[in-house]
Amino acid sequence: MDFGDTVKVLRAIPMFAKLDPSKLKLVAFASAHLTFDDGEALFFEGDPSDGVYLIDEGTVNICVDSNGSEITVGSLTNRELFGEMAIFRNEPRSATIRASGSVKVLRIDGDMFLRVVTEYPETALEVMRILSEKIAKSMVSERTLQDRVQDLENQLGGGI
Amino acid sequence: MESSIFGFIFKHSRRQQVFLLLLTLVSFPFLYASLDLPKTIINEAVGGGVSFPRALFGIQSLQLEQIDYLMTLCGIFLGLVLINGGFKYWINVYKGQMGERMLRRLRYILFARILRFPLPQFRKTSQGELIAMITAEVEPLGGFIGDAIATPAFQGGTLLTILGFIMIQDPFLGVASIALYPVQMILIPRLQRRVNLLGKERVKAVRKLSEQIGEVVSGIQEVRANDTSEFERARFARQVGAIFEIRYLIYRKKFFIKFLNNFIAQVTPFLFYSVGGYLVITGDLTFGALVAVLAAYKDLASPWKELLSWYQTKEDARIKYEQLVDQFHPAGMIEEDRQDHRLDPVPHLEGAVVATNLSLEEDGGIKVVDGATFRFDSRSAVAITGPAGAGKAGMARLLARLLVPTGGNLRIGDAVLPDLPEPVTGRRMAYVGQSIQLFNGTVRDNLVYGLKHRPGPSAERDGDDRAAFERYVVEAQASGNTESDPDSDWVDYDGAGVPGPTDLADRLVHLLGVVGMDGDIYALGLQGSIDPERYPDLCARVLEARTRLRERMEGSDLAKTVEPFERTRYNDNMTVAENLLFGTPIGDAFMQDRMADNTYVRQVLHDTGLEEVFLQTGLQVASIxxxxxQDLPPDHEFFxxxxxVSADDLPEVQAVVRRAESLGGVRQLESLDRRVLMSLPFKLIxxxxxxxLLDDDLKARILEARRRFAEGLPAEFAGAVAFYDQDSYNAAASxxxxxxxxxxxxxxxxxxxxxxxxxAQVVDDLDLRRTLMEAGLDFQVGIGGARLSNGQRQRLGLARALLKRPDMLVVDQALAALDPVSQTAVLDRVFDESAGRGIVWVLGQAEMMDRFDTALVMEGGKISRSGPARDVAGDLSGVAAD
Incomplete structure (x- = not known):
């Protein structure tokens, strides 16, 4: 994916929709285009957060550690942005992300991302809107996770 | 150190001064003859009234006609001029040599005294001051020492001779000509005294200035971080302002003295004219005598002036010297013989360390250690702990004999610790403090620093080097400097417990492991380069490693991670410049930023028809x-x-792009603009x-340019690039x-x-690790070790201390920069390493105390608790739990 395509892809992301074209191009120019093979981790739970990812092609799985083994709790696919929450909160990664099949992603440097979305008022409102959406979504997924754990416990309890 | 400059001169250069004096005296008759001869030439050879042939100098056998007579006299005159010039040259060179030797001696003495200063003195004296004193302040003293005796003797002699001549002509006029000398001799020293005081102030002000400069240089981060540059400028301006005031006053007074001298010198002829004229008129003095006296007086003025100016210089030098002596005589200096490196054998420290009522009082009466009494075996492990400010650091330094107690007793076995000579404490003890000083040099240099106590066998020299060194030794003796050869092998292999250099390297690598720095040094070695001529075998093994790495990667996923260098393939992961060069640049010629300026590169691009394409691409890059x-502020980090393009160059690039647009392309751009655009594509990866911007066709043409570049490389650039070659080692690359x-x-x-x-695996397989560690040992640490992290410096400091296998290792919270887990690990390894030898460790917390034999707990400078470490640790944790 060359520079021009990157710009187009980024333009389609709601958070960047209102961003000034030259700033968008700067983000595109400073981003890295990375390829991951099936099963490879983009990053691990607990890693320091230093970038935001956008899936160009393929699917990734969101995995979390559960008593020493990894379980998949969700997946993301084409044109989805992830990893920005950890950048906003300046916290380590809350989950491991693994490629499911061959995956191509854009990686935007965390510093660059934070600067662009906070330094320009046109993006700030958009960011707030998206963040609140994410929070709502994550609450739902947490509930799902809890339900699953409950199910598993029930199954195990039934087995004994 | 002699208390006055003349004491110093007499003690160290008496013989030379006497010789110089004799030389001056011997030169007098020749000088006199050269002044007298012209008279003879004019009066006898040229002037009339003399009959020829004539005997030369009354020697009857030498009868000469007039012309011959003249020529002979002129020849003699020329000879005398030569002899006089020769004398002057010889005397000056001799004076210069003597002065410089004395200067060298003085500097050496001062430096040697700094080495003997008691440590607390360094809190009162700044580095800048000391540097200014030894470098700039002593400099004029050297010049004065050369003139100290010879000048007054010569000028005084001349003065007396002329005065004698006047006295013979007429005693009364003789007295008149020196009538005002007493006035000068009373007035001038008085005025001079004020100048001297100002001179003292000037010296102090300049020292303050150096102190401030030194402080700002070492604290530059604080200045920048706090935006105090204007404050520092103001402070500096005040200092130089003060110096200006002093110097201005000195000038005024100096020139007033000069004015006074000149005035008095002119007043005397007034006496001659009035008194002498009166005497001539009354007939008491002949006219001829008056003229002769006037002429003689003219000659008198010059030496008298010289004497006065010598006096002023002398006063200046005297004050400078006295101030130096004052600064270099701090109380509590270590006696000279205690630093004598020749002590042999150096005894080991044995027995119990016993402190009775031990005290350490700082200036101002603060008791750092206050009446401490304790006892432990010098070969045991002792922990010192206590709250901040309890005196732990002071205690550690007392035990390491870096500080001398102000009260009480401190003994090791039979020896009184403060009386032990430095060769004993420096070799049998090691001290590692909280801040580690590394010296500019390699890691290895810094590690073996603790072993460089005395010179080993002199370095081997032949031919010119040998002769030069012999001269060096002779001169060192003449200036009272040490004759130790700085280039000899100073390392005390015995002290490190190894037979020679090879084993020492093993030992260094082992100790780096002990302090947990082996990984860092290995990494530094890997990042460093090695000299294929020095280590051909090593380079061969690196090539072997290259092959093995390639084999391992082939077919595995790793192959996707590395794009190998291949002469016939364009490498997408390096810059266009690197692709063209296909090698590592050596020197400036082919640095990426300079590629577009290089005429050969331009030639190659032109020949491959790439010039126009590069310009086009450059224009595109510039536009992007x-x-x-262009909207970012110039100091934005994204630049x-x-x-x-840097923020500074952006406007220029903008102008070029605009011109290209108005000209409808890059074709008609001027050469300067073309250069700006040309430089941009080289940076593309x-x-x-x-x-x-780089399509396959363009890449293919760059490959063609790569081929041409290598084939046609002119001889002048042969050494400017190390080409990548699958089968050879690239000395310019890491x-x-x-x-x-x-x-x-x-x-x-x-x-x-x-x-x-x-x-790393391949390196291990090929046994390269150890060799790379040695390469890492050659890493330059930078000034003060600035290229290493704080933690690395602390680890190196500890390794340096362990290397000399001290009987007693004193560590003062020296691992504070490390995390607790690493601290514990290093401590444990140090314990293993020092088995059978003593350790005194100041702990920040009581956590690791259970590893020690004895514990001393300090509070307010006193020992509040001591005993077996286990018990003390138990009590302390009990207290903490409460």
Whole structure:
């Protein structure tokens, strides 16, 4: 994916929709285009957060550690942005992300991302809107996770 | 050190001064003859009234006609001029040599005294002051010492001779000509005294200035971080302002003295004219005598002036010297013989360390250690702990004999610790403090620093070097400097417990492991380069590693992570410049930023028809850069991180792009503009920038340019690039790059760690690790070790202390920069390493105390608790739990 395509892809992301074209191009120019093979981790739970990812092609799985083994709790696919929450909160990664099949992603440097979305008022409102959406979504997924754990416990309890 | 400058001169240069005096005296008759001869030439040879042939100098056998007579006299005159010049040259050179030797001696003495200063003195004296004193302040003293005796003797002699001549002509006029000398001799010293006081102030002000400069240089980070540059400028302005005031006053007074001298010198002729004239008129004095006296008086003025100016210089030098002596006589200096490096054998420290009522009082009466009494075996492990400010650090320094107690007793076995000579404490004890000083040099130099107590066998020299060194030794003796050869092997292998250099390296590597720095040094070795001529075998093994790495990667996922160098393939993960060069630049000629300026590169591009394409691409890159960066503030960090064009150059690039647009393309641009555009494509890395500006056709043409570049490389650039060659070692690149022989792929960042791991494995397989560690030992640490982290410096400091296998190791919270887990690990390894020898360790917390034999708990300078470490640790944790 060359520079021009990157710009187009980024333009389609709601958070960047209102961003000034030259700033968008700067983000595109400073981003890295990375390829991951099936099963490879983009990053691990607990890693320091230093970038935001956008899936160009393929699917990734969101995995979390559960008593020493990894379980998949969700997946993301084409044109989805992830990893920005950890950048906003300046916290380590809350989950491991693994490629499911061959995956191509854009990686935007965390510093660059934070600067662009906070330094320009046109993006700030958009960011707030998206963040609140994410929070709502994550609450739902947490509930799902809890339900699953409950199910598993029930199954195990039934087995004994 | 002699208390006055003349004491110093007499003690160290008496013989030379006497010789110089004799030389001056011997030169007198020749000088006199050269002054007298012209009279003879004019009166006898040229003037009439003399009959020829005539006997030369009354020697009857030498009868000469007039012309011969004249020529002979002129020849003699020429000879005398030569002899006089020769004398002057010889005397000056001799004076210069003597002065410089004395200067060298003085500097050496001062430096040697600094080495003997008691440590607390360094809190009162700044580095800047000491530097100013030894470098600038002593400099004029050397010049004065050369003139100290000879000048007054010569000028005084001349003065007396002329005065005698006047006296013979007429005693009364003789007295008149010196009538005002007493006035000068009373007035001038008085005025001079004030100048002297100012001179003292000036010296002090200049020292303050050096102190401030030194402080700002070492604290530059604070200045920048706090935006105090204006404050520092103001402070500096005040200092130089003060110096200006003093110097201005000195000038005024000096020139007033000069004025007074000149005035008095002119007043005397007034006496001659009035008194002498009166005497001539009354007939008491002949006219001829008056003229003669006047002429003689003229000659009198010059030596008298010289004497006065010598007096002023002398006063200046006297004060400078006295001030130096004052500064270099601090109380409590270590006696000279205690630093005598020749002590042999150096006894070991044995027995119990016993302190009775031990005290350490600082200036101002603060008791750092206050009546401490304790006892422990010098070969045991002792922990000192206590709250901050309890006196732990002071105690550690007392035990390491860096400080001398102000009260009480401190003994090791039979020896009184403060009386032990430095060769004993310096070799049998080691001290590692909280801040580690590293010296500018390699890691190895810094590690063996603790073993350089005395010179080993002199370095081997032959031919000219040998002669030069012999001269060096003779001169060193003449200036009272040490004759030790700084280039000899100073390392005390015995002290490190190894037979020689090879084993020492093993020992260093082992100790780096003990302090947990082996990994860092290995990494430094990997990043460093090695000299193929010195280590041909090593380079062969690196090439072997390259092959093995390639084999391992082939067919595995790692192959995707590295794009290898191949002469016939374009490498998408390196810049266009690197692709063209296909090698490592050596020196400036082919640095990336200079490529567009290089005429040979331009030639190659022209020949391959790439020039126009590069200009076009450059224009495109320039336009993109303008769009991306022109709105950013010039100091934005993105410029450094991402832009091809610096913020400063952006307006220029903008102007070029505008001109290209108005000219309808790059074709008609002027050469300066073309250069700006040409430089941009060289920075492109296709895999990273993905600008789509390099298509396959262009890449193929760059490959063609690569081929031409290498084939036609002119002789003048032969050494400016080390080409990548699959089968040879690239001396200009790092070891790591040599093994990798390719570039890490931008899109595969997750694989980089794996590649490093495989490289480490290959290195281990080939037994290269140890050798790379040695290369790492040659890493330059920078000034004060600035190129290493704080933790690395502390680890090196500890390794340096362990290397000399001290009977007693004193550590004062020296691992504070490390995390607790590493601290414990290093402590345990140090214990293993020092088995059978003593350890005194100041602990910040009581946590690791259970490893020690004895514990001393300090509070307010006193020992509040002591006993077996286990018990004390138990009590302390009990207290903490409460």
């Amino acid at each position: 850069m303008l769009e991306l960066f 450094d991180r991402y832009s091809f 296709p895999a990273r920038h993905r600008l789509g 070891v790591q790059d040599n093994i990798l022989f390719g570039r890490l792929v931008y899109g595969r960042q997750q694989g980089h760690a794996q590649v490093n791991a495989v490289i």
